[in-house]
Each structure stands twice: as structure tokens, then as C-alpha cells.
Amino acid sequence: MRVIVVDDDGIVVRSLATILGAERDVDVVGTGTSGHEAVSLFTRVEPDVVLMDIQMTDGDGLTAAEEILGMEPSARIVFLTTFSDDEYIVRALRLGARGYLIKQDVSTIAPALRSVMNGQCVLEGEVLARAAELSIGTGSRGGTASPAARNESALKGLSAREVDVVRAIADGMTNAEVAATLFMSEGTVRNHISSILAKLGLRNRTQIAVFYLRKCM
Incomplete structure (x- = not known):
């Protein structure tokens, strides 16, 4: 699979590129440090999966995902972040993200990307629990819709x-x-x-x- 990695922490980007690049079925075809670069990379290299942080200093990941999915609704976007904030989870799911992972065990990332390539949606356990608990309503954080x-x-x-x-x-x-x-x-x-x-x-x-x-x- 062709993957781009986007995170505003250069050390994280290089580490992820090295770890994923060591997988026989993963080809890291581009890296970036902002949401703007994510959009540009997606347009230029047409990756199979976008692995991206949410909070970045120069263009956030959610806004970039919205722009990418506006251009290509079938784009596979997986968020890898330290934030399990309710509003981020709600917006990511509504945008159509294929995955939402918490930065904990990097060994789980490649298997998650394979699952996404096979058509599955991947939510880290804590995120799935929060999403179910939220009973996501029409824009109200923590609200329960009947x-x-x-x-x-x-x-x-x-x-x-x-x-x-x-x-x-x-x-x-x-x-x-x-x-x-x-x-x-x-x-x-x-x-x-x-x-x-x-x-x-x-x-x-x-x-x-x-x-x-x-x-x-």
C-alpha cells in the first residue's frame, strides 16, 4: 500500500516513515508536517492511505481531511493522534475517516492500515468506547439523540x-x-x-x- 505520513512533529514523521517502511507491503511515498502539505501530497502522489495527525500548527488534520474527501470521497484517511477529545471523534466519524488511532503502540499501526485497505473501519478501543458513549447527535457534544x-x-x-x-x-x-x-x-x-x-x-x-x-x- 502507498502511504503518506503527516504530523507536525518531524521526529514522529521520520519514526513512522522508518517503522512503516520496514513493512514488506507498505511504501511510504511522502511525508508532511501540516494539513496544507497533506492536501498537496494527496493530490500529487495519490496514496492509498493518508496517516495524519489532527492538531497541527499550520493547518489541522480535520480541515485537511475535509478538503481531501471533498476532492475524492473514497479517500482512506486514518488519524493517528494523542487526542481522544469528543469533538474530534465526532467530526472525524462524520467526515468519513476510515480510522482513528491513539499514539500508543506503534506496532498496531501497520495492521490497522491493512484492515483499512481491506475495507474495514478501525477505531482504537478507547475511541470506540467514547464514540458509543457519546450517542452522537446533531452537533451537540455529548448529547443523545432520540x-x-x-x-x-x-x-x-x-x-x-x-x-x-x-x-x-x-x-x-x-x-x-x-x-x-x-x-x-x-x-x-x-x-x-x-x-x-x-x-x-x-x-x-x-x-x-x-x-x-x-x-x-
């Missing part, structure tokens, strides 16, 4: 009960909690999840949560 206020047209192919299960998963519930809340057996929950995955073309529960947070909130 089902009636949500745009659930993306779920129109599901049954009403399957929609209930999707909402519960997006709220961070386990299968046991979904079963107790919706008054059904865990076996029935698993059957509903299998059906949901097939209908939405998804692979796992995490993707269900991400799909709902991005498409319906």
Missing part, C-alpha cells in the same frame, strides 16, 4: 427488531446486555447480528457500531 431524531435511512433494509439490535450495539452493549434490554435470548441476538452483517455487508460487531455512528447519528 431514535426519532436520527437519520436511520441507511437501515431501511433491516427489520424493526434488527434496528433495535443495531442501536444497542452502537450504545456499546454486549450480546447479554442486548438480550436483557430487548427481552430476547442471546441466541436470538446472535441470529439478528448475523442477519444484520449480511444485509449491510459488514464483518463484525465493531463495524456495526461504526456504521451506525457514521451513517445514522
